[in-house]
Amino acid sequence: MRDRLFFLISKYNLRPNRDLGQNFLIVPDIIERNVDRAELSESDTVLEIGPGLGILTDELSKRAGKVFAIEKDPRIVEILKREYSWSNVEIIEGDAMKVEWPEFNKVVSNLPYQISSPVTFKLLNYEFEKAVLIYQLEFAERMVAKPGTRNYSRLSLMVRAKARAELVERIGRGAFWPKPKVDSAVVVLEPKPRSERVELNENLTKALFQHRRKKVYAALRDSRHMIGLDKETFRRNREIIQKVPHSEKRVYELSPLDVLDIQDYLLENGLLYEKG
Ligand code: SAM
Numbered sequence: 001m002r003d004r005l006f007f008l009i010s011k012y013n014l015r016p017n018r019d020l021g022q023n024f025l026i027v028p029d030i031i032e033r034n035v036d037r038a039e040l041s042e043s044d045t046v047l048e049i050g051p052g053l054g055i056l057t058d059e060l061s062k063r064a065g066k067v068f069a070i071e072k073d074p075r076i077v078e079i080l081k082r083e084y085s086w087s088n089v090e091i092i093e094g095d096a097m098k099v100e101w102p103e104f105n106k107v108v109s110n111l112p113y114q115i116s117s118p119v120t121f122k123l124l125n126y127e128f129e130k131a132v133l134i135y136q137l138e139f140a141e142r143m144v145a146k147p148g149t150r151n152y153s154r155l156s157l158m159v160r161a162k163a164r165a166e167l168v169e170r171i172g173r174g175a176f177w178p179k180p181k182v183d184s185a186v187v188v189l190e191p192k193p194r195s196e197r198v199e200l201n202e203n204l205t206k207a208l209f210q211h212r213r214k215k216v217y218a219a220l221r222d223s224r225h226m227i228g229l230d231k232e233t234f235r236r237n238r239e240i241i242q243k244v245p246h247s248e249k250r251v252y253e254l255s256p257l258d259v260l261d262i263q264d265y266l267l268e269n270g271l272l273y274e275k276g
Contacts, residue, residue: 001028001055005177008053012079016178020073021112023176024052025134030175030186031056037132037168037188038108040064047104049096049119050112054080060108061086068104070096072112097122107131113139113180117155123189124162131189140167140185148253154209161198161256163189198256201263203227204272208259212252216262217242219251227272240269 005024008014016022025031034056040046040063051057051069053076060067067089071077077093092099097118105128111119113136120143123131135143144165145151159165169186173179191197207223214222220241224234234241245261246254254262266272 001031002026005053005055008079008083012075014053014075014079017073019114021050021114022052022073023178023180025056025110025175026177027171027175030169030171031059033169034108034132034134034186035059035063037186038063038106038130040106044106045102045104047101047107047109049107049109049115051080051091052076052110054084056108056110057089058084058086061089064088064106066090068092068102070094070099070101072096101126105129107133110134120155121158124158124191128191133187133189134171134184135187136180137170137183137185140187143167143187147255147258152252153212154205157205157209157254157256157259158200159189161200161259163191165189198260200256200259201227201272204263204266205259208251208254208262213250215250216244216247216254220244227266229271233271237269237271241266241271 005026038046040060042065044064045066045068046060046064048057048060048067048069051071057067057069065088069089070092071080072095074093077091080091097115107123107128111133116135116139142151142153142155143159144167145153145156166188167185168188171184171186173183203226207226208216208219210223210226211219221234245265246258249258263272
């Protein structure tokens with residue numbers, strides 16, 4: 001695996017593009033473990049975002065029925081097309097945040113770190129079975145953080161609203177070429193059953209988490225414009241808003257169900273205009 005990667009890099013004189021997060025995984029064991037974690041079979045269709053030089057893609061193609069790989073760098077797409085003769089891999093050239101995603105039931109990727117956040121939010125809107133993803137360590141820690149802890153953020157809340165997320169392995173920066181400035185981690189995401197998923201209003205969660213250490217009422221007051229309330233409307237409804245559920249908690253202590261209570265209360269009182 002590793003030899004193939006360096007062979008391709010030197011054959012095509014490829015200079016990794018840092019703006020595209022091109023840090024290639026060079027430790028075969030990590031690739032194997034992630035493919036194992038995805039529990040692939042012939043009936044699976046895997047989405048890979050950012051196949052790079054195809055080392056992980058190659059392993060996925062051996063175990064899954066079909067692999068779709070979205071790659072933005074045209075130089076890399078050209079190399080993949082020349083060097084591999086996969087029958088079950090389709091390379092989609094384009095920006096993963098702009099192209100339409102094909103149907104898939106699993107995701108395995110070493111994500112380009114620049115788009116970790118939008119890719120994760122986008123993924124959470126899909127029906128899938130399992131995703132095995134490599135992120136920057138700090139981002140991964142935020143993804144799995146529990147309410148009331150130091151790393152708990154809007155990202156943690158939104159992930160928790162829809163999925164179970166587990167940080168299953170830390171990866172030192174030396175496992176990549178070129179070596180990035182930070183460590184990484186593997187996160188396994190599995191969507192919660194539909195009945196347990198919580199649809200949260202994006203404006204409300206953004207307004208609250210703008211002030212993650214404040215109490216709920218103060219956070220709403222200070223971000224009222226983000227949920228469409230002007231100063232006068234807020235003032236007129238102050239007493240109602242003071243009775244908002246969980247008003248005694250600080251924002252970083254709120255679970256998805258707590259935020260749902262707040263959302264429902266504001267909706268019932270005509271102080272929020274749309275649901276999820
Ligand atoms: N999967 C390979 C590996 O593990 O060695 C490469 C992973 S590398 C961290 C990220 C890859 O994503 C690069 O090949 C990069 O060109 C590609 N990429 C960056 N931004 C992208 C985007 N917006 N859409 C699709 N691919 C992107």
